[in-house]
Amino acid sequence: MKFDTPAGTNxxxxxxxxxxxxxxxxxxxxxxxxxxxAAEWHADVPxxxxxxxxxxxxxxxxxxxxxxxxxxxxxxxxxxxxxxSAGALDKAGRNTAKLLGGPEIQHYHQAVALVVxxxxxxxxxxxxxxxxxxxxxxxxxxxxxxxxxAAKPVQGRAADQLLGDFEGAFAAAPVKVDATYTTADHAHAxxxxxxxxxxxxxxxxxxxxxxxxxxxxxxxVARTLKIPKANVRVLSPYVGGGFGGKLWLRTxxxxxxxxxxxxxxxxxxxxxxELMFNNSVHRHATIQKLRIGAGKDGRIxxxxxxxxxxxxxxxxxxxxxxxxxxxxxGANRMMRNRLAxxxxxxxxxxxxxxxxxxxxxxxxxxxxxxxxxGMDPVAFRVLxxxxxxxxxxxxxxxxRKMIECLQVGAKAFGWNKRSAKPGTRRDGQWLIGMGVAAxxxxxxxxxxxxxxxxxxxxxxxxxxxxxxxxxxxxTIIAQTAAEMLGVGLDKVSVKxxxxxxxxxxxxGGQWGANSxxxxxxxxxxxxxxxxxAKLGIDxxxxxxxxxxxxxxxxxxxxxxxxxxxxxxxEDTIKFGGIRDQTHQSAFGAHFVEVGVDSFTGxxxxxxxxxxxxxxxxxxxxxxxxxxxxxxxxxxxxxxxxELVVDPRFxxxxxxxxxxxxxxxxxxxxxxxxIFLPDLDPASSPMKAHGVGELGICGVGGAVANAVxxxxxxxxxxxxxxxxxxxxxxxxxx
Amino acid sequence: xxxxxxxxxxxxxxxTSGAVASAVAVVPLAxxxxxxxxxxxxxxxxxxxxxxxxxxPERLVVDTRTTLLDALRENLHLTGTKKGxxxxxxxxxxVIVDGQRINSCLSLAVMHEGGSVTTIEGLGTPxxxxxxxxxxxxxxxxxxxxxxxxxxxxxxxxxxxxKAGVPSHVTTDLASPKHSEAELRERxxxxxxxxxxxxxxxxxxxxxxxxxxxxxxxx
Numbered sequence: 001m002k003f004d005t006p007a008g009t010n011x012x013x014x015x016x017x018x019x020x021x022x023x024x025x026x027x028x029x030x031x032x033x034x035x036x037x038a039a040e041w042h043a044d045v046p047x048x049x050x051x052x053x054x055x056x057x058x059x060x061x062x063x064x065x066x067x068x069x070x071x072x073x074x075x076x077x078x079x080x081x082x083x084x085s086a087g088a089l090d091k092a093g094r095n096t097a098k099l100l101g102g103p104e105i106q107h108y109h110q111a112v113a114l115v116v117x118x119x120x121x122x123x124x125x126x127x128x129x130x131x132x133x134x135x136x137x138x139x140x141x142x143x144x145x146x147x148x149x150a151a152k153p154v155q156g157r158a159a160d161q162l163l164g165d166f167e168g169a170f171a172a173a174p175v176k177v178d179a180t181y182t183t184a185d186h187a188h189a190x191x192x193x194x195x196x197x198x199x200x201x202x203x204x205x206x207x208x209x210x211x212x213x214x215x216x217x218x219x220x221v222a223r224t225l226k227i228p229k230a231n232v233r234v235l236s237p238y239v240g241g242g243f244g245g246k247l248w249l250r251t252x253x254x255x256x257x258x259x260x261x262x263x264x265x266x267x268x269x270x271x272x273x274e275l276m277f278n279n280s281v282h283r284h285a286t287i288q289k290l291r292i293g294a295g296k297d298g299r300i301x302x303x304x305x306x307x308x309x310x311x312x313x314x315x316x317x318x319x320x321x322x323x324x325x326x327x328x329x330g331a332n333r334m335m336r337n338r339l340a341x342x343x344x345x346x347x348x349x350x351x352x353x354x355x356x357x358x359x360x361x362x363x364x365x366x367x368x369x370x371x372x373x374g375m376d377p378v379a380f381r382v383l384x385x386x387x388x389x390x391x392x393x394x395x396x397x398x399x400r401k402m403i404e405c406l407q408v409g410a411k412a413f414g415w416n417k418r419s420a421k422p423g424t425r426r427d428g429q430w431l432i433g434m435g436v437a438a439x440x441x442x443x444x445x446x447x448x449x450x451x452x453x454x455x456x457x458x459x460x461x462x463x464x465x466x467x468x469x470x471x472x473x474x475t476i477i478a479q480t481a482a483e484m485l486g487v488g489l490d491k492v493s494v495k496x497x498x499x500x501x502x503x504x505x506x507x508g509g510q511w512g513a514n515s516x517x518x519x520x521x522x523x524x525x526x527x528x529x530x531x532x533a534k535l536g537i538d539x540x541x542x543x544x545x546x547x548x549x550x551x552x553x554x555x556x557x558x559x560x561x562x563x564x565x566x567x568x569x570e571d572t573i574k575f576g577g578i579r580d581q582t583h584q585s586a587f588g589a590h591f592v593e594v595g596v597d598s599f600t601g602x603x604x605x606x607x608x609x610x611x612x613x614x615x616x617x618x619x620x621x622x623x624x625x626x627x628x629x630x631x632x633x634x635x636x637x638x639x640x641x642e643l644v645v646d647p648r649f650x651x652x653x654x655x656x657x658x659x660x661x662x663x664x665x666x667x668x669x670x671x672x673x674i675f676l677p678d679l680d681p682a683s684s685p686m687k688a689h690g691v692g693e694l695g696i697c698g699v700g701g702a703v704a705n706a707v708x709x710x711x712x713x714x715x716x717x718x719x720x721x722x723x724x725x726x727x728x729x730x731x732x733x
Numbered sequence: 734x735x736x737x738x739x740x741x742x743x744x745x746x747x748x749t750s751g752a753v754a755s756a757v758a759v760v761p762l763a764x765x766x767x768x769x770x771x772x773x774x775x776x777x778x779x780x781x782x783x784x785x786x787x788x789x790p791e792r793l794v795v796d797t798r799t800t801l802l803d804a805l806r807e808n809l810h811l812t813g814t815k816k817g818x819x820x821x822x823x824x825x826x827x828v829i830v831d832g833q834r835i836n837s838c839l840s841l842a843v844m845h846e847g848g849s850v851t852t853i854e855g856l857g858t859p860x861x862x863x864x865x866x867x868x869x870x871x872x873x874x875x876x877x878x879x880x881x882x883x884x885x886x887x888x889x890x891x892x893x894x895x896k897a898g899v900p901s902h903v904t905t906d907l908a909s910p911k912h913s914e915a916e917l918r919e920r921x922x923x924x925x926x927x928x929x930x931x932x933x934x935x936x937x938x939x940x941x942x943x944x945x946x947x948x949x950x951x952x
Contacts, residue, residue, distance in 0.1 A: 024875075028862060029859055030881050031869045031875065031878075032882075033814065033882045034854075034858075035878055043810075119796060119799075121798040121799055122796075190877070191815070191825055191928075193818075238877075240878065241877040273817070274820070470878065622873065626876070629928045629929040630929075631929075632929035633929060657820075657822040657925060662925060662927060664924075665921040665926075665931050665935070666915075666919050669932075670932065
C-alpha cells in the first residue's frame with residue numbers, strides 16, 4: 001500500500017479497540033518471568049557455551065602482543081576469539097568503530113577477545129588470565145572543549161542553515177540573550193545488557209539477541225562476517241530496553257557468532273555491565289551557544305544556535321541545533337552544527353538524538369529572554385509560535401498545536417501560581433519554583449510490512465519483524481488488527497521480532513508505532529479483501545464487526561472464510577506524497593515544579609506535567625507510560641546523568657549503574673500527561689504520530705527553568721549537581 | 734551423623750568459596766601470578782547444595798563461584814530472575830529468600846543450604862497472577878519488562894517489611910512506620926526502571942496494599 005494522499009474515513013476511525021486504554025497483552029508474560037529475552041532460550045538452545053568479553057585497557061593505540069596461553073589452559077575454556085582468530089571482518093556503515101578491535105584500538109573497552117568456556121564462571125575467570133601488552137598512543141583527544149576549535153561543519157541533513165541577516169538583526173535587537181550551555185555524555189543504560197545467543201547450522205547463523213531493528217541487524221551481521229544475508233536469522237521478540245542503543249549490530253552479536261563458529265557449538269554472550277558504557281554507544285556531550293534577539297514587543301527577530309559535539313573519525317554528530325530549526329519564528333537565523341574528532345567511545349543515537357539536549361539549551365535561553373523582556377515564559381512562547389518551518393515556509397506542519405499544549409498545560413498545572421520573581425516561594429527549608437518548556441519532535445514514517453493470518457478457529461495472528469522495546473508494540477498491533485477485522489483483542493495473537501516475518505519499520509526515531517501499525521493496517525486490508533472474496537461479498541462495501549462479515553445483503557462469520565484453510569493477508573506500507581509535502585512533527589509542553597533545599601542545594605522534583613499533541617493516541621495507557629518514562633529520562637539528563645570523562649585514560653570513569661546515576665523511585669514524583677484529542681490524516685492511515693521521543697524533548701529545560709525560578713541560580717552546565725546549585729545560593733546567616 | 738557432616742562440609746565450602754570469590758575480584762586489578770594462574774587451572778571447586786525454589790526441593794552441584802542468580806538462571810533455567818548488572822546496583826535480580834528480598838547476584842548459591850527461595854515464577858503464572866503481578870499489569874507498572882520481576886519480588890517483600898515495622902530512611906516515626914508514597918518510593922529505590930514506570934509501580938503497590946490510588950494509570 002502506498003500512502004501518499006490524506007487518509008479518509010477508514011475502519012480505524014471506529015475506535016472500538018484503537019484509542020482505548022488497553023493493558024499490555026504481553027503483561028502476564030512479563031510479570032511472571034515468562035517472556036523470553038535474549039539470553040534465555042534454554043529450551044531452544046540447550047547446549048550454549050558461555051562467552052565473556054575482554055575489553056581494551058587503552059583508549060587509543062595498538063596491541064603489541066597478546067598471551068592467551070594461561071587463559072587457554074584454564075579450566076573449561078573451549079576457545080578464544082581475537083582479531084587474529086576471526087580473520088578479516090568487514091564493518092557495516094551503521095557502525096563507526098570496529099566491533100572487534102586489534103591490533104589497532106579505537107576506544108577504551110573496545111572488545112579485543114571473547115573467552116568461551118563451558119560455564120560462565122570459567123569464562124570470567126579465564127578472561128582475567130588474558131595478558132595484553134599495549135602500545136598506548138599519546139595523542140588521544142578526549143575533551144570536547146579542547147577539540148572544539150578544530151571542529152568542522154557537518155554536511156547533509158545537519159548542514160548549516162542561514163536565513164536573512166542574523167548578525168545585523170541581532171546587533172539591532174533591543175533585547176537579547178547570548179549564552180553558552182553544555183550537556184554531558186549520556187548512557188542509554190537500558191536494563192537488559194547487550195546479549196546474544198549465536199548458533200550455526202552449517203553455514204546458517206541464528207542470532208537470538210536484543211535488537212530494535214531486526215533487518216538492520218541481519219544485514220549488518222552478514223556484512224561484518226561476509227556471509228549472505230539470507231543465511232542469517234535474527235530473533236528478538238522481547239527487548240529489555242534500547243533507547244537507541246540497540247538500533248545497531250553490536251559487539252555481543254558479532255562475538256557470539258564468531259565464538260560459536262570457533263567453538264563448534266552455540267555461544268551465549270551477555271555483555272558485562274561494566275563494559276557497556278565504554279564498549280558501546282552513548283549520547284554525545286554538547287557545547288551549545290544560543291544568541292536570540294527580540295523586539296520590545298517580544299517577537300524574536302534573530303536566532304542563532306551553534307552546537308559542538310565530538311566523535312570518532314567517521315562518526316556522526318549530536319545535532320542539537322535541530323531543536324531550533326522549526327520551533328520558533330524569527331526571520332534572521334543561523335543553525336550551525338560542528339563536529340570535532342574525539343577518541344572517546346562511539347557517540348550515536350539515544351532517544352531523540354539532537355532535540356533531547358538541543359531543547360534543553362533552547363528552552364533555557366527562551367526562559368532567559370522572557371525574563372529580560374519582562375514577559376511570562378508561556379506567553380512569550382505562544383507569541384513566537386511559527387506555523388511553518390521558517391526555512392521552508394511553503395511547507396506547513398500537518399498538525400501543530402504547540403500553543404494549545406502550552407495553554408492547556410498552564411491551566412491544568414496552575415501556572416498562575418508561579419511567582420515571576422525567582423527565589424520568592426518557600427515551603428519550609430525548600431525554595432519552590434516552576435518552569436515551562438515547549439517540545440517538538442519530528443514524526444517520521446518508515447516502510448513497514450506485516451502478514452496477518454486468519455485460521456479456521458477464528459484466531460487472527462499478526463507476524464512482523466517489528467520489535468517491542470517497552471513501547472507497547474504488541475498491544476497496539478493487536479488493537480489495529482482487532483479493529484480492522486472486527487474481532488475482540490482476545491482473538492488476536494501478535495508475533496514480533498523474527499527476521500522470518502515481513503520487514504517492518506523497527507523501533508527508533510519515534511516512528512515505530514505509527515509505521516508498524518500502518519503496515520498491519522495494510523496487511524489487514526489485504527486480508528479483508530481475501531476474506532470478502534471467499535465469502536462472495538464485495539470487499540469495497542464489506543463491514544467487519546463482532547466476528548461477522550456483511551455486505552450487499554450477505555452475512556457470514558469470519559471463521560466461515562477460513563473453513564477450508566487459513567486465509568492470509570500480507571502487505572507493506574510505503575510513504576510519500578502528502579507526507580513529503582507537509583512537515584510532520586509532534587508537539588508538546590512541559591510544566592515542572594521543583595523544590596531546592598536552601599541549605600544543601602539539593603533539587604527535588606515535586607510535580608511534572610506534559611501536554612502532548614501527537615495525532616491519534618493508539619493506546620493511551622502505553623503512550624502515557626512512554627511519555628512519563630521520557631520525562632524522567634529527560635529530567636535525569638539535567639539532574640544527575642553524566643558520563644565523566646577521565647582525560648588521562650580517555651574513558652568514562654563511572655561505567656556502572658552505581659556511579660552513572662539514573663533517576664530512581666525516590667526521585668520521581670507525581671507525573672501527569674494530557675493528550676490533546678487529535679487526528680492527523682496526513683500522517684498515515686492510523687492518523688498518528690510518535691510520542692516516545694516527544695516526551696524527552698524540552699523537559700530538561702523545564703526542570704532547569706524551575707530551578708532558576710526557585711532559587712535565582714541560572715545554571716547552564718548540565719547536569720545541575722548540588723555543587724553547582726550550592727555555589728549560586730546566597731550565604732545563610 | 735550425615736547431617737552434621739554435611740554442615741561441616743558446607744562451612745568449609747563457604748570458606749573456600751569466599752577465597753575464590755575474592756581472588757576473582759582481585760585478579761583483574763593485578764597481574765596474575767603464576768600461582769594464581771595455576772589455581773585457576775585446577776578443576777573448579779564444586780559443592781552440592783540443597784534448597785527449595787518456589788516450594789520445590791532442588792539439589793544442585795554447583796561451582797562454588799556460582800551466584801544464586803546464575804544458579805537460578807543457568808542451572809535451574811528459571812530465567813524470570815534477571816541479570817541487569819551482576820553487581821547489586823540495579824535490583825533486577827531481586828528474589829525472596831527466607832522471607833527477605835535480596836539481590837541474588839550478590840549471593841553465592843552455596844550459601845543457601847536449606848534455604849527457601851521464591852522467584853517471580855513462584856508468585857504466580859500467566860493464568861493465575863499473584864495480586865502484585867495483576868496490579869502491575871493493571872497499572873502499566875512496566876514497559877520493557879526486564880526490571881519487572883525484580884520490582885515485583887521487591888514490592889511483595891517490601892510490604893512485609895513495612896508491616897513488620899521496619900523503618901526506612903524517610904520514616905518519621907521510627908516506632909511505627911506508616912504507608913505513604915514517600916515510604917514506598919524510598920523502599921523501592923534499589924530497583925531501577927530505566928523505562929521509568931515509577932509512578933505506575935507505586936500505584937500498583939498502593940493498590941495491593943489497599944492504600945488509595947493517587948497516581949498512576951487506572952485504565
